[in-house]
Amino acid sequence: MTEVRKPVEDLLTDYDIFEPEFVKDPYPSFSEIRESKCPIARTERYEGSWLPTRYEDVVAIAQEYETFTSRGILVVPPFPGQGEGAYGGVTAPPITSDPPDHHWHRRLILPVFSPQSVAKFEQGTRDLCNALIDEVIDKGTADAAADYAQHIPVRVIATLLGVPLEMESDFTAWVRAALENIMDAEGRKWARKNIIEFFLAQVEDRKQNPREDDFITELMNTEVEGKVVPIEYVLGVCNLMLVAGVDTTWSAIGSCMWHMAQHPEHRKQLRENPNLWPTAIEELLRMYAPVTMARIVDHDIEFQGCPMKAGDRVLMAFPAANRDPRQFENPDEVILDREHNRHVAFGSGIHRCAGSNLARLEVRVALQTWLERIPEFELVDKTDVTWAGGQVHGPRKCLVKF
Amino acid sequence: MRVSVIDDACHGHQMCAIAAPEVFGSDELGNAIVLIDGDIPAELQAKTRRAESNCPERAIVITD
Ligand code: HEM
Ligand code: SF4
Numbered sequence: 001m002t003e004v005r006k007p008v009e010d011l012l013t014d015y016d017i018f019e020p021e022f023v024k025d026p027y028p029s030f031s032e033i034r035e036s037k038c039p040i041a042r043t044e045r046y047e048g049s050w051l052p053t054r055y056e057d058v059v060a061i062a063q064e065y066e067t068f069t070s071r072g073i074l075v076v077p078p079f080p081g082q083g084e085g086a087y088g089g090v091t092a093p094p095i096t097s098d099p100p101d102h103h104w105h106r107r108l109i110l111p112v113f114s115p116q117s118v119a120k121f122e123q124g125t126r127d128l129c130n131a132l133i134d135e136v137i138d139k140g141t142a143d144a145a146a147d148y149a150q151h152i153p154v155r156v157i158a159t160l161l162g163v164p165l166e167m168e169s170d171f172t173a174w175v176r177a178a179l180e181n182i183m184d185a186e187g188r189k190w191a192r193k194n195i196i197e198f199f200l201a202q203v204e205d206r207k208q209n210p211r212e213d214d215f216i217t218e219l220m221n222t223e224v225e226g227k228v229v230p231i232e233y234v235l236g237v238c239n240l241m242l243v244a245g246v247d248t249t250w251s252a253i254g255s256c257m258w259h260m261a262q263h264p265e266h267r268k269q270l271r272e273n274p275n276l277w278p279t280a281i282e283e284l285l286r287m288y289a290p291v292t293m294a295r296i297v298d299h300d301i302e303f304q305g306c307p308m309k310a311g312d313r314v315l316m317a318f319p320a321a322n323r324d325p326r327q328f329e330n331p332d333e334v335i336l337d338r339e340h341n342r343h344v345a346f347g348s349g350i351h352r353c354a355g356s357n358l359a360r361l362e363v364r365v366a367l368q369t370w371l372e373r374i375p376e377f378e379l380v381d382k383t384d385v386t387w388a389g390g391q392v393h394g395p396r397k398c399l400v401k402f
Numbered sequence: 403m404r405v406s407v408i409d410d411a412c413h414g415h416q417m418c419a420i421a422a423p424e425v426f427g428s429d430e431l432g433n434a435i436v437l438i439d440g441d442i443p444a445e446l447q448a449k450t451r452r453a454e455s456n457c458p459e460r461a462i463v464i465t466d
Contacts, residue, residue: 059458110431115416278420282456340455341417348458352413357432 012036015043015051017075017292017315018183023389027332030320040306047077049294049313050306051320055328055344057304058321061295061314062348067303068295068314069098070351075294075315075391079185087196089232092240095351102350104224109237109354112160112215118358121156125362128155129369137373141380144257145250145398152366153249156358157241162214163202170194175246180388192239199238203231241355248291249359251394252345253366255288259334260367261379261400267371269336280336281364286343287334289319290393293347318344319393377402403442404465405450407434411461421456422449434461 008016011032016022022029033041034053041051052058061068072078073095083089091097094105111117132151136142154172158165177184177191202216211217219234260267270276297312308314322343323331329340346353353359379385380399388396405425407418414432418425424446427437442450454462 107431110414114430114432115419115428116430282417282420339452342456342458342460344458346415349413352415352458354414354432356414357416 012038012041013043014045015041016045017051017390018046023393024387026319026389026393027323030317030323034320034324040304042306046075047313049075049315050308051315051317052304053317053320053324055321055324055326058316058318059344059348061303061316062344062351065098065102065350067298067301069298070096070102071098071296072313073293073295074182075292075313076182077313079188082189082192087200087232087235090196090235090239091232092243093233093236094354095240095244096236099350105233105237106350106354108219108222108224108229113354113357115357118361121160121358122361122365124159125152125156125365126369128152129366130373133370133373141399141401143397144261144400145254145395148370149250149253149257149366149394152253153246153359153362156362157245160215160245160358161238161241162211162216163198167198170198171242171246175243178243179247179391182391195239195242196235199235202238203234244353245355245358247388247392247394249362251290251388251392252285252288252359252363254395254398255290255393256284256363256367257370257400258379258385258395258398259284259288260371261377261398262382263334264376266334266336267375270371271375276336277364277368278360279338279341281360281367282341282343283334283336283338285345285360285363286322286328286338286341288394289322289343289345291345291347292317292319292391292393293351316347318347374402403447403450404440405436405438405442405454406463406465407436408461408463409433411459412457413459413461415458417456417458418453418462421453422446425450426453 008014008019011029030053033039039054040057043049052061094102097105132148136147154168155165174191174194177187181187203220206217219237222229270280293316295314295316297308297310297314299310301308322345325331346356377400380401385395386397388394412433416428418434419427425438427435429435454464
């Protein structure tokens with residue numbers, strides 16, 4: 001990212017999702033595009049992409065999985081040589097799968113994430129949040145992103161996968177390289193290599209030392225139509241769990257903390273009416289939806305007047321859809337008890353987030369635990385918050401005092 | 403009032419169960435099931451409508 005950035009001439013034909021202002025706050029650009037004569041913008045940057053911004057268009061694209069395929073789901077092209085070599089066939093099922101395989105790829109992991117199954121993570125998550133707060137509470141100041149939010153999802157996922165918690169900082173580094181600093185193709189290659197080698201070793205270890213009640217073991221032993229699933233599937237699912245479950249949820253927790261630090265009235269509202277929590281979490285997820293996914297166009301098609309070609313990349317800006325005034329009244333305002341909220345922070349259609357019940361639980365417990373112990377807090381300096389953006393949007397440095 | 407879920411359209415957002423936990427639950431895959439046989443009692447009707455208006459897949463059908 002050292003090259004000099006060409007300034008954006010026209011958002012509608014030249015948007016740049018990695019432009020520093022856009023990374024920090026993409027919402028003004030989203031609304032400018034959404035309210036223009038051309039609500040699906042185009043850029044030639046990063047090998048080109050389309051950017052729909054209206055709720056209706058984003059949802060229609062997510063639903064049309066035959067036209068808009070999941071062959072490429074990153075907002076940038078694959079790195080050179082991706083998919084080659086030993087284990088080159090490891091992808092990230094079900095997120096990278098299309099029907100018909102998508103169906104069983106997804107179905108196999110769903111039971112782990114049902115509301116009933118994820119409930120068992122609540123106490124552990126609370127204990128973890130309390131331990132993180134113990135570290136900072138006497139200091140009177142903390143980085144809500146780096147000292148708190150960042151550590152929660154990675155430890156929950158490591159527990160779910162049954163892999164060593166001590167490797168937290170490695171996992172975090174891999175995930176950031178895979179999803180956050182994605183302009184750096186070498187970094188993505190490095191992350192992929194590490195993740196695959198790590199899970200390969202975990203699989204080998206389980207063959208030598210069988211374990212009971214273990215996610216990876218169960219995955220390895222799963223049979224589909226009489227045959228155990230291929231090793232590529234096992235590695236791919238583990239890869240996805242790590243990559244999809246960490247940066248996303250950490251970004252959501254971070255944005256919620258950033259919001260709460262600036263809104264004493266919302267802290268009070270939740271204190272006085274704890275029944276509001278589940279609805280409030282959905283509203284915060286609508287407002288600060290962290291994830292943008294991509295699709296690859298299967299065949300030439302004209303979509304809403306846009307001439308899309310086979311192989312084109314389309315960015316499904318769920319964050320933009322969630323602020324469309326055609327769908328949400330006062331879309332830029334957080335209304336904790338919002339009545340109608342068909343938000344798509346978790347996507348829409350067949351790929352809709354499989355981990356959403358776990359994600360919600362983590363976000364809620366992280367906020368509840370903090371607010372119980374540190375009911376009053378504020379930003380140290382509004383102008384000194386840094387953000388990640390592009391594929392996943394959320395604060396990376398967010399100092400608060402209390 | 404009666405309510406049903408279109409199975410093919412439901413993708414397990416669980417927004418319905420958040421809005422009306424007395425009316426909607428989840429199967430082992432996280433997709434919605436209706437917990438009430440027959441008529442929805444008067445006191446749960448507002449919540450049921452709210453659930454309908456929070457389903458991102460428009461998978462909930464209410465018949466009066
Ligand atoms: C607030 C946190 C999260 C957000 C906003 C989020 C968002 C999303 C979105 C938008 C998709 C749709 C992808 C697409 O359409 O291509 C997705 C898919 C997925 N997410 Fe999440 N996610 C979060 C947390 C998690 C967690 C904690 C897990 C589990 C470990 C997880 C696992 C998955 C899986 C497995 C898929 C693929 C589903 C499929 O393709 O059928 N996510 N997520
Ligand atoms: S909100 Fe809609 S899609 Fe989600 S579980 Fe309920 S019925 Fe299914």
